[in-house]
Amino acid sequence: MAAPIQSGWLDRRAILKGAAALGGFAVGSPAIISARAETPIRIGLVDPLTGVYATYAQNEVIGAKLAVTQINAKGGVLGRPIELLVEDSANDVGTGVQKARKLIERDEVTFLIGDVNSGIAQAIAQVSNEKHVLHIVSGGHTDTITGKDCKWNVYRVCNTTSMEANSICDVLFKQYGKKWHFITPDYAFGHTLQQAALADLTKLGGTMTGNELTPLGTSDFSAFLIKARAANPDVILVLVQGSDMVNSLKQIVQFGLNTQVHVAGLQQELESLEAMPPEARIGIWMFEWYWKQPGVPGVDQFVADIRKVNGGKVPTARHWFGYTSVHTLAGIANQEKTLDSLKLAKALGGFELPPEIKLQPNKCYYRAGDHQLMTSAFIGEAQAQGKDDPEDLFRVDKVIAGDTTAPPVDQTGCKAEWPA
Amino acid sequence: MTQLLLFNVTNGLIIGVFYVLMALGLSLILNLSNVINFAHGGFLVIGGYIAYSVTPYVGFWGALLIAPPLTALIGFIVERILIRPLYGRDPLYGLLLTFGLAFIIEDGTRFIWGAQGKPVTVPAVLARPLSSELFFITGYRLFMVVTTIIVVALLFAILRYSRLGIRIRAGTLDLETVAAMGVNIRALRSLNFAAGVFLAGLSGVLAAGQLGLEPTMGTGLLMPSFVAIIVGGVGSLTGTLIGGLLIGVASGVTAVFLPAASEAVIYVLMALILLLRPRGLLGEEGMMT
Numbered sequence: 001m002a003a004p005i006q007s008g009w010l011d012r013r014a015i016l017k018g019a020a021a022l023g024g025f026a027v028g029s030p031a032i033i034s035a036r037a038e039t040p041i042r043i044g045l046v047d048p049l050t051g052v053y054a055t056y057a058q059n060e061v062i063g064a065k066l067a068v069t070q071i072n073a074k075g076g077v078l079g080r081p082i083e084l085l086v087e088d089s090a091n092d093v094g095t096g097v098q099k100a101r102k103l104i105e106r107d108e109v110t111f112l113i114g115d116v117n118s119g120i121a122q123a124i125a126q127v128s129n130e131k132h133v134l135h136i137v138s139g140g141h142t143d144t145i146t147g148k149d150c151k152w153n154v155y156r157v158c159n160t161t162s163m164e165a166n167s168i169c170d171v172l173f174k175q176y177g178k179k180w181h182f183i184t185p186d187y188a189f190g191h192t193l194q195q196a197a198l199a200d201l202t203k204l205g206g207t208m209t210g211n212e213l214t215p216l217g218t219s220d221f222s223a224f225l226i227k228a229r230a231a232n233p234d235v236i237l238v239l240v241q242g243s244d245m246v247n248s249l250k251q252i253v254q255f256g257l258n259t260q261v262h263v264a265g266l267q268q269e270l271e272s273l274e275a276m277p278p279e280a281r282i283g284i285w286m287f288e289w290y291w292k293q294p295g296v297p298g299v300d301q302f303v304a305d306i307r308k309v310n311g312g313k314v315p316t317a318r319h320w321f322g323y324t325s326v327h328t329l330a331g332i333a334n335q336e337k338t339l340d341s342l343k344l345a346k347a348l349g350g351f352e353l354p355p356e357i358k359l360q361p362n363k364c365y366y367r368a369g370d371h372q373l374m375t376s377a378f379i380g381e382a383q384a385q386g387k388d389d390p391e392d393l394f395r396v397d398k399v400i401a402g403d404t405t406a407p408p409v410d411q412t413g414c415k416a417e418w419p420a
Numbered sequence: 421m422t423q424l425l426l427f428n429v430t431n432g433l434i435i436g437v438f439y440v441l442m443a444l445g446l447s448l449i450l451n452l453s454n455v456i457n458f459a460h461g462g463f464l465v466i467g468g469y470i471a472y473s474v475t476p477y478v479g480f481w482g483a484l485l486i487a488p489p490l491t492a493l494i495g496f497i498v499e500r501i502l503i504r505p506l507y508g509r510d511p512l513y514g515l516l517l518t519f520g521l522a523f524i525i526e527d528g529t530r531f532i533w534g535a536q537g538k539p540v541t542v543p544a545v546l547a548r549p550l551s552s553e554l555f556f557i558t559g560y561r562l563f564m565v566v567t568t569i570i571v572v573a574l575l576f577a578i579l580r581y582s583r584l585g586i587r588i589r590a591g592t593l594d595l596e597t598v599a600a601m602g603v604n605i606r607a608l609r610s611l612n613f614a615a616g617v618f619l620a621g622l623s624g625v626l627a628a629g630q631l632g633l634e635p636t637m638g639t640g641l642l643m644p645s646f647v648a649i650i651v652g653g654v655g656s657l658t659g660t661l662i663g664g665l666l667i668g669v670a671s672g673v674t675a676v677f678l679p680a681a682s683e684a685v686i687y688v689l690m691a692l693i694l695l696l697r698p699r700g701l702l703g704e705e706g707m708m709t
Contacts, residue, residue: 050526051636055536186680213680219631219640220435222556223675223682226427229555246537246632254547254630255555275537275632279547311534 040083041076041339043068043329044103045322046114046124047138051091052217052242053116055271056318060138061086062310063322064113070305071330078337082330085109089120096120100127109133110339111329113322118142118189125154132419134341134348136328138321141267142188143196146372148413153345155371157321157328159288159402160412161189164266165196166405167377168286170204175284176262177234178206183224183248185240186213193239193266209233214240214248221248225255235262238283245272249280258282268382270316273393278384281393287378289317289360290396292389298356314391320359324373327357328366342419362401369409371416374402428672431556434565436668438623440661441568442641443648444575445619447660450649451592452612455503455514460645461638462525463617467491467624468633469529472538480543480629488621495617499610507609522638529635537634546629564626571622572661575615579657588612592655644671647690653703662701 045064047057064084072081085107089096096115103109104127112128112135115121121140128135129151137145137156141164146156159167172180180201184190190213198208209231212224218240225248228236236257238248245268252263268285291314293299302323306315315323328351333339336347349368358364360376367374377400386392442464449457470490471483478486502521506513541547546559579585587608591598599605623641631637644667652663667686674685693700 049535050530054530054636055634058535212675215680215683217636217640218683219627219637222431222435223428223672224679226431226556227424227676227679230424230427243537243632243634243636246634250632251630254542254549254558254560256549256552257555260552260555271536275539275634277539277541279541280539 040081041078041111041333042083042085042107042109043111043113043326044100044107044109045084045086045138046089046096046099046103046112046120047086047116048091048096048120049086049088052244053091055275056116056139056242056269057088059271059310059316059318060116060322060325062306063315063319063324064138064326065322066305066309066319067323067326067330071326077330077333078339082326084326089115089117089124091117091120093117093120093123097123097127100124104128104131104133110341111135113138113325113329115140116318117187118145118192119187121145122149122188125149125151129153132341134329134344136325138325139318140189141193143192143412144188146370146412146414148415150370150412150414150416152416152418153341155328155345155348155366155373157324157373157375158317159267159375159377160372160406161193161266162196162407162412163372163377163402163405164193164286164288165200166407167400168266168284168379169197169200171379172235172237172264172284173201173204173206176264178204179209179232179234180206181209181228181231181233181236182211183221183228183236183238183240184211184213185216185244187216189241190239197237197239197266214244216244218244219247221251222255225252225257229257229260233261235264238263238265239267241267241269242272243275245269246275246280249276249282253280253282268394269318270314270391270393271318273382274391281382281384284379284381285394287317287380287394287396288375289320290378290380290394291315292392292396293360293399296359296361299359301356302359314389324353324357328353331357346418361399364402367403367406367409370412370414372402372406372412374406376400376402377405424676425673427554427556428676429669432669432672433665434557434561434668435672436665437565437568438626438664439641439644439648439668440572440664441619441626442623442645443652443660443664444572444657445616445623446645447616447649447654447657448588448619449613449616451655451657452588452595453503453507453514453609454511455506455518455613456511457518457616458515458642459498459518459521459525460616460620461642462522462529463491463495463620464624464627464638464641465529465635466494466525467621468540468628468637469533469538469624470621471625471628472533472540472633475540480541484622484625487625488618491621491624492614492618495620496610496614498617499613503613504606504609526635526639533635535635537632540628540633542629560629564630567622567626571619575619576657584608584611644686647686650690650700651693653700656700656702659700659702666701 087099116139118140121137135154184194264283352365362376380396471487475483549555550557648663652659675682
């Protein structure tokens with residue numbers, strides 16, 4: 001048998017092995033993003049960078065990175081730079097929990113942020129609570145996170161599903177009618193959003209003609225739409241999000257259903273509107289933050305800053321969530337001059353965001369009783385085309401303060417147990 | 421209720437036709453090359469994004485003509501470089517490779533075109549329903565059905581009457597004998613793989629007109645296609661066709677009574693068929709049609 005041919009000290013196989021090892025290292029390493037120093041303060045961010053909510057998650061990361069850059073440029077936190085470690089939950093609860101544990105136990109993050117998916121956010125809140133890590137839920141909306149499952153160490157930036165429903169249901173009732181049919185995503189977020197909307201509808205004197213629970217990631221909504229149309233509602237309320245929102249609205253318009261019944265929903269996002277053809281951008285919705293707010297301090301600067309790191313595109317609510325989450329953690333730590341999670345969690349109750357962070361006209365603060373940010377709701381209508389800017393796809397009619405849409409603390413079911 | 425049921429059966433057939441298009445591509449590759457192609461959904465996405473990219477220059481109809489062959493060309497190259505070295509090995513190798521390839525394609529798509537979905541508009545002439553009553557039968561959906569029928573008919577004709585098709589069918593039964601008769605089975609496998617990927621590319625263009633075009637769109641469409649093959653019977657293209665239609669109808673009808681189970685029902689159906697007839701409806705080991 002012939003002996004293997006040796007071609008010097010570095011043969012092709014060695015190069016391939018080396019390249020593979022380097023690639024594996026690059027993939028396996030955490031995404032270390034910002035300033036490096038001897039002892040940086042680490043913030044872990046768990047979000048679904050892949051899956052149906054990937055766009056939202058990636059925008060949260062961009063917003064968080066911008067905040068990290070700004071904070072480090074101003075001296076960091078307690079004189080130390082901060083560092084963002086990003087992990088992909090892959091829109092899967094098990095993976096999210098595993099990544100949260102890895103960030104806390106192996107990477108020793110001081111703070112945790114995430115997740116877009118309510119189910120994952122709830123699950124990793126259990127982990128952060130067990131490990132006593134201050135945690136901000138950036139984009140998971142289900143009520144229970146700051147309701148019956150609230151925890152001393154968990155705060156939330158985005159609205160609750162009840163706040164969303166309370167901000168818009170009366171508008172929909174007045175303008176579209178009293179018989180509602182829901183297209184609801186079949187998981188925690190969808191369930192609580194639909195329940196909150198139904199509660200408001202009942203109070204207003206309306207009726208529900210049906211509720212189609214659709215599996216997350218549904219691509220074809222035709223069967224649900226046939227059923228919804230047969231129920232003869234005044235309005236079809238689309239509660240699904242992400243690519244499901246795009247698919248459902250696209251199909252509704254192709255079917256011409258929007259010419260037969262009203263079509264609207266509660267939460268809408270710029271990412272979804274941009275992914276739709278113009279004719280599918282219809283209906284009255286609630287945005288959690290919008291980039292066009294003439295006269296509101298700091299907004300133009302934030303838009304300009306995000307455009308620089310976002311391929312020229314404007315910020316969405318998700319950018320603002322990530323940005324606000326990081327600034328909240330840094331702001332409270334600098335204010336209290338400590339990294340002790342218990343002290344910081346106590347101090348965050350009532351903490352008011354400064355104008356350059358809140359970026360909205362109303363007062364914006366974390367409510368002490370349930371740890372929910374009292375952030376505004378932007379009510380308006382989707383626009384097929386932007387007038388002055390191609391990304392101006394939403395006309396804001398009114399901005400409602402968070403503390404007028406949030407249910408009173410005693411109705412949230414939140415009874416956080418604090419450590420001794 | 422009867423009308424609702426009839427509507428959903430019809431609607432299920434329309435959805436099933438789309439699964440058929442996907443599943444036939446998968447089935448072609450599986451039957452001849454013994455590769456369980458988990459990257460098939462990825463090729464669908466590539467087809468959709470190519471169509472999105474060329475539409476501004478050549479319009480929807482041009483994209484429909486250009487994107488599937490380009491996707492097939494990518495498939496041809498992938499087969500030549502990555503799949504071919506695995507022939508003759510345990511099918512698990514091919515499965516693992518295409519499984520990884522699916523992730524690479526998804527992330528590659530995200531890298532090139534971004535994570536945010538892209539709007540794809542279909543020609544106005546197709547973007548309206550037949551009537552307000554039969555609103556779910558739109559011009560575009562009819563176009564998808566007709567296109568699929570033509571493509572499936574062409575595929576079956578090629579397999580039955582052309583020399584290439586006869587060789588593919590013979591190769592499915594006994595590849596060694598086909599090779600012994602002087603047929604270049606490497607080229608045969610490459611062409612067959614490219615043909616399967618062509619169908620994925622075509623599915624991608626058609627899907628982009630109806631669904632949101634985004635990097636993960638292939639994932640949700642892939643599993644029903646696998647189920648269609650298993651229900652119909654591995655090795656039988658006719659079985660795949662029936663399997664696709666069957667799961668479409670099952671999903672549509674379930675949506676009337678138990679919407680949340682409309683996705684799960686196809687797996688229940690698969691389990692039932694495997695219990696009662698493990699080889700699938702028309703599956704006979706070694707048989708192609």
